[in-house]
Amino acid sequence: MSILVDENTKVLVQGITGSFGARHTQLSIDYGTQIVAGVTPAKGGQTFEHSGKKIPVFDTVAAAVRETGATVSVIFVPCVYSGDAILEAVDAGLDLVVCITEGIPVMDMMRVRAMMAGSKTRLVGPNCPGIVTPGRGEKSHGGCRIGISPGYIHKRGNVGVVSRSGTLTYEAVWQLTQLGYGQSTCVGIGGDPINGTSHLDVLQLFNDDPETEAIIMIGEIGGNAEAEAARWAKEHCKKPIAGFIAGATAPTGRRMGHAGAIVGGEEDTARAKKRILAECGIAVAETPSVMASTLRERWGK
Amino acid sequence: MNIHEYQAKELFDRFGVPSPQGKAAATPKEAYDAAKWLAVKHLVVKAQVHAGGRGKGVFKNGFKGGVQVVGSPEEARKVATKMLGEVLVTKQTGEAGRLVRKVMVTEAVSIEREIYLAILMDRESRRPVIIASTEGGMDIEEVAAKTPEKIIHESVNPLAGLQAYQVRKLCDALGFNTTARQFGRLLHALYKLFIECDCSMVEINPVVVTSDDHVYALDAKFNFDDNALFRHPEILAMRDPEEEDPREVAASEFGLNYIGLDGNIACLVNGAGLAMATMDIIKYYGGDPANFLDVGGGATKDQVVAAFKIIMGDAKVQGILVNIFGGIMDCDVIANGIVEATREVGLSLPLVVRLEGNNVDAARQTLANAGVALITADTMADAAQKIVAAVK
Numbered sequence: 001m002s003i004l005v006d007e008n009t010k011v012l013v014q015g016i017t018g019s020f021g022a023r024h025t026q027l028s029i030d031y032g033t034q035i036v037a038g039v040t041p042a043k044g045g046q047t048f049e050h051s052g053k054k055i056p057v058f059d060t061v062a063a064a065v066r067e068t069g070a071t072v073s074v075i076f077v078p079c080v081y082s083g084d085a086i087l088e089a090v091d092a093g094l095d096l097v098v099c100i101t102e103g104i105p106v107m108d109m110m111r112v113r114a115m116m117a118g119s120k121t122r123l124v125g126p127n128c129p130g131i132v133t134p135g136r137g138e139k140s141h142g143g144c145r146i147g148i149s150p151g152y153i154h155k156r157g158n159v160g161v162v163s164r165s166g167t168l169t170y171e172a173v174w175q176l177t178q179l180g181y182g183q184s185t186c187v188g189i190g191g192d193p194i195n196g197t198s199h200l201d202v203l204q205l206f207n208d209d210p211e212t213e214a215i216i217m218i219g220e221i222g223g224n225a226e227a228e229a230a231r232w233a234k235e236h237c238k239k240p241i242a243g244f245i246a247g248a249t250a251p252t253g254r255r256m257g258h259a260g261a262i263v264g265g266e267e268d269t270a271r272a273k274k275r276i277l278a279e280c281g282i283a284v285a286e287t288p289s290v291m292a293s294t295l296r297e298r299w300g301k
Numbered sequence: 302m303n304i305h306e307y308q309a310k311e312l313f314d315r316f317g318v319p320s321p322q323g324k325a326a327a328t329p330k331e332a333y334d335a336a337k338w339l340a341v342k343h344l345v346v347k348a349q350v351h352a353g354g355r356g357k358g359v360f361k362n363g364f365k366g367g368v369q370v371v372g373s374p375e376e377a378r379k380v381a382t383k384m385l386g387e388v389l390v391t392k393q394t395g396e397a398g399r400l401v402r403k404v405m406v407t408e409a410v411s412i413e414r415e416i417y418l419a420i421l422m423d424r425e426s427r428r429p430v431i432i433a434s435t436e437g438g439m440d441i442e443e444v445a446a447k448t449p450e451k452i453i454h455e456s457v458n459p460l461a462g463l464q465a466y467q468v469r470k471l472c473d474a475l476g477f478n479t480t481a482r483q484f485g486r487l488l489h490a491l492y493k494l495f496i497e498c499d500c501s502m503v504e505i506n507p508v509v510v511t512s513d514d515h516v517y518a519l520d521a522k523f524n525f526d527d528n529a530l531f532r533h534p535e536i537l538a539m540r541d542p543e544e545e546d547p548r549e550v551a552a553s554e555f556g557l558n559y560i561g562l563d564g565n566i567a568c569l570v571n572g573a574g575l576a577m578a579t580m581d582i583i584k585y586y587g588g589d590p591a592n593f594l595d596v597g598g599g600a601t602k603d604q605v606v607a608a609f610k611i612i613m614g615d616a617k618v619q620g621i622l623v624n625i626f627g628g629i630m631d632c633d634v635i636a637n638g639i640v641e642a643t644r645e646v647g648l649s650l651p652l653v654v655r656l657e658g659n660n661v662d663a664a665r666q667t668l669a670n671a672g673v674a675l676i677t678a679d680t681m682a683d684a685a686q687k688i689v690a691a692v693k
Contacts, residue, residue: 020599024629079528105529106422107459107499113427114460129628148598148629150658165574166598167626170658171681174626191573193424220574223424246577249562249584250593257558257573257595259528260424270581287585288578289682 002133002185003160003205003212004096004124005072005144012037012070014077014085016048016057021076024100024148026050031145032135037064039073061092072096074130074146079103082126083112090121098146099125099196106259109194116196123196127258129166129188140182147188149173157182159295160206162199163218164191164225164258168246168288172216175292184212191258193222199229207237214240214299216291217282221247222261222268227276234280242295243277244285245270302525303351307405308539309521316494318487320518323407325349332381335406336374343409344371346380348389350399351544353522358391360384361398367391370409377406399544410517415507416475417441418488418518420495422502422526423456429495431455431467431488435475437507463492483516484508491518498536499529548592548611555607557596564589565619566688567612569605571596571630579624582681588689591618598629605638606645613646620651620692622684627658636664640671648674651691655684 005011011028015021016038029035029050037056038048044059058064061073073094077085082101089097104126116123124131130147134140134154145151153170155177163169169188176183187202189195199217206212215237219226226245233241248270250256252263263269274284283298285291304312307325314320324335336344348355348367355367364383371377381404390398415437423430434452436444445452453474457463468488472481487508495503502524509519530537542550552559558573562580566588570576573595580590592615596608612618625635635656643652655678656664668675676691678684 080531103528105499105532106501106526107496107529110422110427110429110459114458150628153658163574165572165578166628167570167572167630168574168578170626170628171575171578174657193422194427218574220577244578246574246581249580249590250577251560251562254560255527256560256577256593259526261573261577287582287682287685288575289582289680289685 003209004185004187005131005146006133007032007135007143008034009072009144010034010036010068010070011072011074011144011146012039012061012064012068014039014061014073014075014089016040016076017043017046018076022048024076027151028145029053030141031151032137032142033144033146036068036070039064061088061094065092065094070094072146073098075099075101077101079105083108086112086123087115090116090119094121096122096124097196098128098130099123100128100130100147102127104192106192106194109192113194113196124187125190125195127192128190129169131185131187133185134183149186149188153177154186155182158184158211158213160184160209160212160215161186162202162206162215163188164220164260165218165246168218171288172218172291176216179292179296181292181296184209191260193260198225200225200232203229203233203237207239212239214295216295217241217243218291219243219245219273220258220261221245221250221256221263221270224268226273227267230277230280230282233282240283240295240299242283242285242291242298244288244291245273245277246288302527302530302536302540303544304523304539305349305351305403305541306347306520307349307403309523310405312494312498312523313518313521317490318494318518319483319516321408321410323405325403325405326381327385327403329378329381329385332404332406333374333378336377339406339408341408342372344377345369345407345409346371346377346384347405347407348384348401349403349405350389350394350401351541352391352393352399354391354393355389358389358394361388361390402543410509410515410519411512412509413512414510417444417506418491418508419502419504420491420500426456428456428459429492431457431471431492433471433475441506457492463489480510480514480516487516487518498533499526500524501526548615551611552594552608555604557594557604557608559611560593562590562592563617564591565617566692567591567594567615567618567621569594569596569608569612569621569623571598571600571625571627575624575626579622579681582685583622583689586685586689588685588692591615596630600630600634602634602638602641605635606642609639609642610646613650618650620688621653622688623652623654624681624684625656625658627656627660629659631659632656632661632664633667636667640667640673643673651676651688653678653684653688653691655679655681
């Protein structure tokens, strides 16, 4: 079943005509994703062509939805305009918006979240690699790839992966695939301090998904999202979970790349988070090299 | 990004946050002139460095105290002579201390009461939060530990802004009666500054009430959202590269995300999470990371070359670990960058390279063809163990 997206999901791309958006649209199409429309203001009427597919470009998200029935958007729009792009997608009534963009001012996201309150749209990101539900074809093609993850590392299976980091997620997915464990869905929630979807939100979805049997949760210093998710899982999630927290060696008070990766106090260090995860029954990987094997040990499958 | 106290005062003046009169001075003569202009009996001369604990700090020339109360323009000049061009060591600067290039000369105020006041972005509620306490002028972390009930939190709806009833609530809780109007004005001004300058934190410790019933912000610490600096050129202009690690300044010129640490194993990684995890695994296997370095997903060959040069220019570095999992990043770009960098700068240190992902086969070929003297690794554990062993 997977969560959020699958091979039938109709996806539109905001920023399809930019080089970044175009390249990853091509890769997603190659992977089997149903890209049905693109949106770039003032470029409506153009056609995006790749591998024999002709994808219409629209001026607005609303027009794209009306004409194609897309339910999900992926945003490859520069950070100055991303907040607005998210709000446009929400206004058009999409089920899901995935914002890849890094560098959006925190207050823009604060205002976007406040304005989104009450809407049915789920936001994933920003500053995230996106979502992948692997397919059953060769190199896991035939699935849904939203964002920028390398498709070939995935394999269809039963492990859900949720993470704040992009490349650290690929590391976990690759380890799982190498050990023979496929993934149901991989969700990158992104590295920003204010975002659309938390670890807890995704754990709840994995918990309710019949196809997901085990979970890997990857976090880092800064904030209390991992602790919140772990405490919920202790009470409500029977599926085995393995976790890793990056940033044990990060100095306090410095922003480690991700806008949200900054140690504020005692509670949001890597050590404190690992302790809380362990107390909640989550198997904590000692190093990033043993994330998949830690899950295997806990799962016993 | 940090700013100096005199720059914080410029922001305060712009937004109407009341603070004592003062001017920055870069020479003893300027300090004299500033004191003369202030024309008051009691003055304070304060060393301008991006670090706290100045009052208790000691200069390397023996002069004690980075904050001095003086009684005349001539005294101000004398004190400035002892501070300017000298290195001040405080609890926060570390042993190396900081070179003082400016001082601020301000009117001294007689303090009746000190309040702690801060505004910061709270990620859990996704709102700005005002944090205040009657226990001002002290280490707020100690207050939080010993008497947490004395710390007040008031969160603001970002779409509605700071409401009048919230200001009254805070005045009441903090004991502002005759001076409530002044404190209210300060609060509104500070909130406006916080929002309009895209701050992640503003901390005033202390806000003071003087013996003649004036309310002032006496010292301020600012943190700005790096993501928003592009829309604040006037704040970006306040950046003082001399107060930053020179390796970090060099890296930022190439758009590289770099944080200098103290170890001897340098890292070059794509992605912040993976970069942090790489530092962690080096430590796990007994090594000591020299830096955090995220080349990002869109890094060009030139950026990779620049990154390599910064790493190889760090005298403490005795080995290099490259860990790349290419999602957006094209592994071959990294490979070409490594080849060019080693050709330009020469490679005399052990180099372990672990590549995986987008276009990895071409990358491995590029490195093999160029004959760069490197050690390859499969997994992160393999890579970390190899570099730690090579550096021993």
